[in-house]
Amino acid sequence: METLLPFMIGTLFAVGLYFILHRHLFKVILGLILFGLATNLFLFLVGGITRGSSAIIRQHHEVAAEPFADPVPQALLLTAVVIGFGIQSFAIVLIRRVYQAFKSNNLDDIRKENDTR
Amino acid sequence: MHPDLLLVLPLLIPLYGTLLCLFLWQREVWQSIMTGVVQLLWLGSVLLLLREVLSAHVVSTQIGNWPAPFGITLVADMFSVLMLVAAAVASLAVYLYALQGLDLTRQRFGYFPLLLLLQMGISGVCLTGDLFNMFVWFEVLLICCFALLSLGGSKSQLEGTLKYVTINFLASGLLLSGIGVVYSLYGSLNLAELAVLVREPHHPNLPLLSMASVFFLVGFGIKSAIFPLFFWLPASYHAPPIAISALIAGLVTKVGIYAFIRLFTLVFVSDSGITLPLLAGLSALTMLVGVIGAAAQTDFKKILSFHIISQIGYMLMGLAIFTPLALAGSIFFILHNILVKTNLFLVSGLVAQRYRTFSLKKLGGVYLLQPVLALLFLLTALSLAGTPPLSGFWGKLMLAKGGLEAGNYILVTVSLGVSLITLFSMTKIWNEVFWKPRPRTDRPDTILPPVSKLRRRMAYLPVVFLLACILGMGIFASPIVRFSERAADGLLQVQPYTDTVLAKSKPEQVEESKQIHETALHP
Numbered sequence: 001m002e003t004l005l006p007f008m009i010g011t012l013f014a015v016g017l018y019f020i021l022h023r024h025l026f027k028v029i030l031g032l033i034l035f036g037l038a039t040n041l042f043l044f045l046v047g048g049i050t051r052g053s054s055a056i057i058r059q060h061h062e063v064a065a066e067p068f069a070d071p072v073p074q075a076l077l078l079t080a081v082v083i084g085f086g087i088q089s090f091a092i093v094l095i096r097r098v099y100q101a102f103k104s105n106n107l108d109d110i111r112k113e114n115d116t117r
Numbered sequence: 118m119h120p121d122l123l124l125v126l127p128l129l130i131p132l133y134g135t136l137l138c139l140f141l142w143q144r145e146v147w148q149s150i151m152t153g154v155v156q157l158l159w160l161g162s163v164l165l166l167l168r169e170v171l172s173a174h175v176v177s178t179q180i181g182n183w184p185a186p187f188g189i190t191l192v193a194d195m196f197s198v199l200m201l202v203a204a205a206v207a208s209l210a211v212y213l214y215a216l217q218g219l220d221l222t223r224q225r226f227g228y229f230p231l232l233l234l235l236q237m238g239i240s241g242v243c244l245t246g247d248l249f250n251m252f253v254w255f256e257v258l259l260i261c262c263f264a265l266l267s268l269g270g271s272k273s274q275l276e277g278t279l280k281y282v283t284i285n286f287l288a289s290g291l292l293l294s295g296i297g298v299v300y301s302l303y304g305s306l307n308l309a310e311l312a313v314l315v316r317e318p319h320h321p322n323l324p325l326l327s328m329a330s331v332f333f334l335v336g337f338g339i340k341s342a343i344f345p346l347f348f349w350l351p352a353s354y355h356a357p358p359i360a361i362s363a364l365i366a367g368l369v370t371k372v373g374i375y376a377f378i379r380l381f382t383l384v385f386v387s388d389s390g391i392t393l394p395l396l397a398g399l400s401a402l403t404m405l406v407g408v409i410g411a412a413a414q415t416d417f418k419k420i421l422s423f424h425i426i427s428q429i430g431y432m433l434m435g436l437a438i439f440t441p442l443a444l445a446g447s448i449f450f451i452l453h454n455i456l457v458k459t460n461l462f463l464v465s466g467l468v469a470q471r472y473r474t475f476s477l478k479k480l481g482g483v484y485l486l487q488p489v490l491a492l493l494f495l496l497t498a499l500s501l502a503g504t505p506p507l508s509g510f511w512g513k514l515m516l517a518k519g520g521l522e523a524g525n526y527i528l529v530t531v532s533l534g535v536s537l538i539t540l541f542s543m544t545k546i547w548n549e550v551f552w553k554p555r556p557r558t559d560r561p562d563t564i565l566p567p568v569s570k571l572r573r574r575m576a577y578l579p580v581v582f583l584l585a586c587i588l589g590m591g592i593f594a595s596p597i598v599r600f601s602e603r604a605a606d607g608l609l610q611v612q613p614y615t616d617t618v619l620a621k622s623k624p625e626q627v628e629e630s631k632q633i634h635e636t637a638l639h640p
Binding site for chain 2 (some may be wrong): 020039083098
């Protein structure tokens, strides 16, 4: 798992970045979503993965039994997912408004129209 | 008042203001009254906090009374409080401008609640003592910026916002990755604890810290528009109306620089042999490219936008020199720049309100029609360029002196040269907008008739208010210089900061919270 995930995250980063640089706005949304996913997974992975055990303290114990998964990266990840969701939904609405205003989904058209005005 | 409460108030006041504004949805008169009250309260709370910090140096509190490295920490030291004071003054002026300078539709559909929420974000970034919370507050601030930039939905605004959202999403992703790396290296996100950990000379992960710092260099570099990551700024700042762009241009990039200076003095200090020359190079290039870009523009707002970039270079310069005097210069310069930049944007808004354009070619002869406005612009512009005895001069003097003492001759030469080009650029605006005769146009009706005397005076009020602050800062520079020096000392000597934050988790409190836990677990 720990050897496979870095390659997957790297691919996600690359694909996300490629889509963000695309001139088609729908692909920009896809890029933002993939890039967000990649950062979240990166955060998850870099915090260290422990399988099969959570940091729940058993009854009549003071501390959780080793080895347990560090809950902090998971908490960070959860917050980051929510924030990313908010920003992505804003971006989707924004791009829809852009499409309504310019009648185009292509960044080149938008630029041309703003330059000529 | 209790210091813990003082730390929370700058966050709570705008939050409750926003909530009340949402209850008064679409009633812009009530919303504006509400917002005015909140602005004054915010300024008041920040000034109280300043008084507290003057006597106690560093004030900190733990939300929910969880001991320090685990809970949510709020900290105020001189630097953060000075930032907040400048932000409060600038946003009060922008609010006064928006009352008469922003169209009613935008006022009705959420300008005021967004303004307040943006202010909460700024307080959050300045007062937080935790790396991840800083990221979260930045997102609060950014989502308000997104909404404000696209408020009204004109075509150029939409295009500008699209760029802003995309580039900031990228920057936030990088910051988040950096936070993950820092956590994996040191197992902590509390800034004070990190500051202690990175100063241990034999920590096994110390060499990897500079790798983590690269994430923050690029992330905050994008957010504060450092060379070569600034291209989005002129493209998105010129689009929205002045009541919005003045606030964002004046404040948000400076908050980015604040976070940058905070992290690179507190946490990422290990490899100063590499980072300081790198920062020096970046700061020189940022100054140069910004000012050269401005020289090529012929639009009032765009010239000012490029100057933002150039001045970010000065703020970085103090960090690159890294002596107490130079850092104090940087801090003074940030405070001065928040006020001056906001004021210049407001002046350009006042000009455009009457002449309906920002283009230098179409403007002219304002001096004859509105001599007072011309005077207000001239004083602010000279202050930006750094003519003594105005406020910009003191900041640049401290930076140059600090640079010369540290032997950074090239950086100082570049900064002084850039000052000269700034003066040229301001003279260009002065010549084109105020001094040259008004160009003949086909449409004689482009000048709007002057509005009633009272309304015109109301419109000048925010600019005069800010100019009074700028002049005050220039003439009575010595107390503010002293404050900046204290803030710089606080940045360079982290001992009081870390002690104040971490001491709250020392024995008796840990014991106390342990007892609370035990009683909660075994009732």
